[in-house]
Amino acid sequence: MTVLCLVEQADDGGVADVSLRALTFARALAESWMNQKTASDPSNGSFTDGGDQPTGADVAGGTGGVAAVVFGDAAAAEPRLSEYGAGDAYAVELTGYVPQAWARALAGLAAELPATAVVAAGTDHGSEVMAHLGAITGLPMVANCVSAARNAEGALDLVRHRWAGSLLEDAVLDATPALLTVAVDAVAAVPAAEPAATAVHAWRPELDDGDLLVRATESAERSAGVSLATARVVVGGGRGVGGPDGFGVLEELAGLLGGVVGVSRVVTSEGWRPHKQQVGQTGTRISPELYLACGISGAIQHMAGCLSSKHIVAINTDPDAPIISRADYAVIGDLKQVLPALVDAIRARSS
Amino acid sequence: MEIAVCVKRVPMVGGKIVVTADGQDVDTRMSGFTVSPHEECAVEEAVRLVERHGGSVTVLTLGPPAAADQLRDMLSLGASRAVLLETDGREWGPIATAEAIVAQVTGAATDPAASPDPALPGPAVCPDPALPDPAASPAPALSDPAASPEPALPYDLLLFGNEAADTGDYQVPVRVAHALGLPCVTGIKNLEVTDAGARAKREYRGTEEVFDIPLPAVVSVKEGINLPRYPSLPGRLRAKRATIETRAPQWRADGLTKTGLRVPAGESKRAEILGNGADAVPALVALLDELGILS
Numbered sequence: 101m102t103v104l105c106l107v108e109q110a111d112d113g114g115v116a117d118v119s120l121r122a123l124t125f126a127r128a129l130a131e132s133w134m135n136q137k138t139a140s141d142p143s144n145g146s147f148t149d150g151g152d153q154p155t156g157a158d159v160a161g162g163t164g165g166v167a168a169v170v171f172g173d174a175a176a177a178e179p180r181l182s183e184y185g186a187g188d189a190y191a192v193e194l195t196g197y198v199p200q201a202w203a204r205a206l207a208g209l210a211a212e213l214p215a216t217a218v219v220a221a222g223t224d225h226g227s228e229v230m231a232h233l234g235a236i237t238g239l240p241m242v243a244n245c246v247s248a249a250r251n252a253e254g255a256l257d258l259v260r261h262r263w264a265g266s267l268l269e270d271a272v273l274d275a276t277p278a279l280l281t282v283a284v285d286a287v288a289a290v291p292a293a294e295p296a297a298t299a300v301h302a303w304r305p306e307l308d309d310g311d312l313l314v315r316a317t318e319s320a321e322r323s324a325g326v327s328l329a330t331a332r333v334v335v336g337g338g339r340g341v342g343g344p345d346g347f348g349v350l351e352e353l354a355g356l357l358g359g360v361v362g363v364s365r366v367v368t369s370e371g372w373r374p375h376k377q378q379v380g381q382t383g384t385r386i387s388p389e390l391y392l393a394c395g396i397s398g399a400i401q402h403m404a405g406c407l408s409s410k411h412i413v414a415i416n417t418d419p420d421a422p423i424i425s426r427a428d429y430a431v432i433g434d435l436k437q438v439l440p441a442l443v444d445a446i447r448a449r450s451s
Numbered sequence: 452m453e454i455a456v457c458v459k460r461v462p463m464v465g466g467k468i469v470v471t472a473d474g475q476d477v478d479t480r481m482s483g484f485t486v487s488p489h490e491e492c493a494v495e496e497a498v499r500l501v502e503r504h505g506g507s508v509t510v511l512t513l514g515p516p517a518a519a520d521q522l523r524d525m526l527s528l529g530a531s532r533a534v535l536l537e538t539d540g541r542e543w544g545p546i547a548t549a550e551a552i553v554a555q556v557t558g559a560a561t562d563p564a565a566s567p568d569p570a571l572p573g574p575a576v577c578p579d580p581a582l583p584d585p586a587a588s589p590a591p592a593l594s595d596p597a598a599s600p601e602p603a604l605p606y607d608l609l610l611f612g613n614e615a616a617d618t619g620d621y622q623v624p625v626r627v628a629h630a631l632g633l634p635c636v637t638g639i640k641n642l643e644v645t646d647a648g649a650r651a652k653r654e655y656r657g658t659e660e661v662f663d664i665p666l667p668a669v670v671s672v673k674e675g676i677n678l679p680r681y682p683s684l685p686g687r688l689r690a691k692r693a694t695i696e697t698r699a700p701q702w703r704a705d706g707l708t709k710t711g712l713r714v715p716a717g718e719s720k721r722a723e724i725l726g727n728g729a730d731a732v733p734a735l736v737a738l739l740d741e742l743g744i745l746s
Contacts, residue, residue, distance in 0.1 A: 111656075197660065200635075222621075224638045224655055227614075231622035231637070235629035240546060240706035243614070243621045258707075262617055267468050267477070268713050275706040281621070314634045316660040327657060333744060357744055365488070368675070375675030381616065382488045382674040390744050400464050401488075401616075411742055413735070414722060422466030424722050431735060433728035441729040445736050446745065 102213045103130045104277075105186070106206065106220035106229060107168045113176030115184075118221035120289035123184040125245070125282045126166045126219045127292060132249035133216065165296075169209060171202055174300050185292030190303040197225065197316040203232030205305035210237075215277045217248075217256075222281035230281050239275050244283040248273075261286065264381040264404035285385060285408045326360050328377065328384045333359025333392070336379060336406070337367060340395015340417065340435055344372040349439045350394065356446050362386060364402045380405035394435040398423025415439070452506040452607040452644065452666075454497040455556055457624075458490040458525060460518040461617045474711040477617070486512075486521045488674045489612030491528075495679040496642060496672055497610050498529035504644060506607070507531045511555060513548055515540045519695050526690035527682035534696045542618075544705035549626035551700040557603050557631070604631060604667055608649070611671040613638045628669035635669040636662045640676050 105126040108116040115123075167188040168181045174191035181189050192205045206229070210218050218233060220226035222244045234241030244261040246268065251257045256273040261283045328334065335354040337347055347361060354361050362379040363372070379386050380402045387408035394415045396402060403426055406412065414427035415435050424430050431438055462479045469478040486494075497508040510525040512518045513536040522533035536551050543551070609631075611624040621637075628635030639662075641652040648665040653673070682690070725734040739745050 197655075224653070227621040228625065228637050231625035232629070232635075234546075234622055235626045238546075240544065241620075241622050242707055243619055262619065262712065263464065263468060264619060265715070266464070267470070268715055270710045270713070272708045272710060273706065274708070310632075314636060314662055314664055316655075316662055318655075318658050318660050357739075369678070371678055375678075378675070390739070390742060397466060399466050400468055412722075413725075413738070419724075425720060427722040428720075429725050429738060430722035431725050431727070431731040433726075433731065437729045438732065438735075441732045442735060445732050446739075449736065449745070 101130065101133050102165065102167050102188075102215045103127075103133075104190075104206065104210055104213070104215045104218045105166055105168050106202070106218070106226060107170050107177060107181070107189075108221060108223065108225060109170065109172050109177055113173050115177050115180040116221070117289060118223055118226075118284045120180065120184055121284055121287045122219055122221040122226070122282045123166060123168065123181070123186060124290045125248070125280075125287050126217070127185050129217055129219065129248045129250075129280075130165045167213070167215075168298075169206060169303070171197075171205075178298055178300060182295045182298045183291045184289075185294070185296045186298050187296045189298050189300045191300060192303050192305060194305075196318070198312055198314070199225070199228045200232050200314060201305065201307050201311040202229045203236055204307055204311045205303060206233050207236045208305050209303055210277050217278040217280060219280050219282060221284050223284065227281050230279055234279050237277075237279070239277070239279055240273065241279040241281070242271070242273055243281045244286075245280045246283050246286045248278070248280060263400060265407065266400040266404050285387070326358075328360055328362055328379070328386060331360045331386065331388050333357040333390045334362045334379065334386050334388045334406075334409070335359055336362045336364065336391060336393040336396055337373075337435075338364040338394070338396030338402075339366045341367065341372070342395075342436070346436070347373065349436075349443060353392075353439055353443050353446075356443065357390075359388065359390075362391075362406075364396050364399070378405075393423055393427065394439065396423055397421045398426055452500060452504050453509070453605055454500060454506065454608045454610060455509045455511055455606045456490070456493050456497045456525070456530065456610040457511050457513075457552055458486040458494065458521060458612070459512060459615045459617075460484050460514045460521045461487050461615060468714060470712050470714060474713065475709070476712065484517070484521065486525065487612045487614075487616040489614065489616075489672060491525075491612075491679050492674050492676050493610040493612050493672045494525045494528055494530060495677045497608070498680075499677065500608070500642075500644060501529075509534065509606075511552065512536065513543060513551055513700070514538055522695055523690040523693065524682070526693050527686040528680060529686065532696070533693060534698065537697050537699045538702065541702055542709065543702060544707060545618075545620040545622045545626060546705035547703045549623050549630065550703075552623070552627050553630040554700065555698060556606060556609065556627075604633075607666045609633070609667070609669045611669070613671045613673045624669050624671040631669070633667055633669050634664045635671075636664060637671040639670055639672045642670060642672065642676065 103126040107119045110116045166186045168186040169190045246259045258271045335350045337350045363377045368375045368378045381404040389410045391409035391412045412427040414423045414430040462482045471478045508530040509532040510530040511534045614621045636651045638653045639651040643650045651662045725731045
């Protein structure tokens with residue numbers, strides 16, 4: 101029994117935080133498999149037809165449990181893989197991001213082991229590679245799972261996001277291997293109780309020219325300044341800002357608080373601000389210490405992008421706006437009066 | 452160039468999602484419908500490409516009969532042909548959806564009656580005169596059967612949204628690309644048709660990824676690639692009169708069975724009200740201080 105987990109590397113070669121979450125998810129899935137198997141017929145080792153799946157630690161040289169797949173420097177990732185309980189790591193030598201080739205490598209490895217599930221973080225790369233894997237294998241791929249556990253019938257009980265997490269779907273998946281992406285903002289990264297002695301293997305996928313046709317070339321240029329996705333403070337503006345000229349006071353406040361301005365979808369749809377500032381389901385997901393949402397009603401499309409904020413403070417004229425029931429604190433009033441007074445108060449305090 | 456764009460009818464959910472009493476669907480009795488935001492941008496991108504390079508845009512949807520409304524919305528933005536793959540209202544999974552799309556876009560090639568008909572009422576699409584004559588520009592692979600292993604496909608580009616607003620499955624375009632043997636890029640925020648094919652760009656973790664791909668290809672885009680136009684009055688009138696071609700593909704299960712939908716717990720807390728208007732500023736400053744924001 102092996103759950104394969106696609107691991108994305110951070111810029112320093114370590115494991116990206118989203119992949120630590122995916123590894124945590126994969127470990128929980130592997131444990132549910134083990135528990136379910138001991139609780140029911142121990143010979144029933146397969147999701148679908150029972151019996152013919154190799155059990156436990158005897159699969160293709162792997163130790164069973166969670167096996168990480170790394171496209172790049174497995175040695176740099178190894179300490180974190182060990183901490184998160186990956187008994188094996190498969191290093192695939194492929195230069196750059198080549199989505200179909202990555203999927204081909206996962207497909208080959210999943211067949212070889214064989215894997216009972218393949219898991220990846222629901223990032224742009226993870227979702228894309230897993231979609232290719234679904235297409236290559238002809239199997240269902242379930243996006244943005246929150247939890248997965250093997251049930252008494254040997255299928256998987258899943259909970260997954262719809263509407264970017266504003267709605268949950270309960271579902272049953274009957275397919276082997278199970279192909280799943282993990283809703284990255286819904287699962288916390290938790291190290292294993294016992295670190296694993298991670299065995300690193302090389303894996304050479306069989307690729308044809310078609311697998312290598314689409315390949316990313318990355319520009320070295322990184323956007324300067326604080327990014328919306330990682331900002332500690334976000335000052336949000338919505339329809340209540342009134343127009344493209346109303347954002348000066350939000351910029352000023354964001355500057356004072358060491359943060360950045362984010363906006364709701366209506367603001368970008370009206371062309372008041374560029375789309376890269378949009379917070380929401382179709383924009384950027386933020387997770388600041390403070391989200392100060394000004395003149396934003398709180399449509400679910402917007403809330404899907406900011407619910408990972410530690411504290412939400414709303415400033416809104418309407419005490420019945422949906423955002424009031426999602427925020428921690430609120431000021432009922434017009435941002436055009438509240439924000440200038442707030443800027444003055446903060447300036448007075450620091451001088 | 453000939454472009455097909457796939458769109459999906461989804462409820463306009465506004466401030467709150469309500470689930471039906473049987474727990475199986477989103478309650479849409481009080482909501483309107485729209486297409487997913489990424490897909491509206493895909494249609495806009497297709498219309499812009501055709502305005503530059505000539506050709507026409509076909510919009511395709513799989514959904515209930517009422518999804519014809521969304522097709523007409525897309526026709527009013529500049530698409531010239533619309534195809535409805537009609538369902539009985541059941542949800543289709545991504546595997547079955549991709550199969551139905553593949554059958555439609557390839558079947559259209561073998562059935563002359565279903566191929567893009569220049570006589571259909573469509574917007575007069577004139578390539579920008581400042582640009583090189585599209586007839587003189589490099590021929591898309593399609594016009595040269597020897598250059599394409601899939602000569603049946605009557606499109607140079609299949610455009611999708613990156614993921615549907617409701618189910619967010621992230622995979623229909625990739626599955627369609629594999630079935631047709633076409634290259635595929637997803638999540639694209641900038642698309643240019645070049646002499647060699649297409650150059651597509653997207654953001655990834657603060658950097659820009661660039662993909663150079665030959666055409667025909669499958670591309671999924673994200674909102675922000677453009678700012679969709681408002682429909683013009685002539686566009687609306689044309690859309691109202693347009694014929695919507697309808698097919699009825701066969702539903703099939705694809706391995707994932709929905710057992711129910713629910714709204715996550717903890718949705719209806721109530722914010723602590725700090726005060727009204729500018730009078731609330733001292734309390735707000737005290738709060739920011741307490742949260743460590745001012746230090």
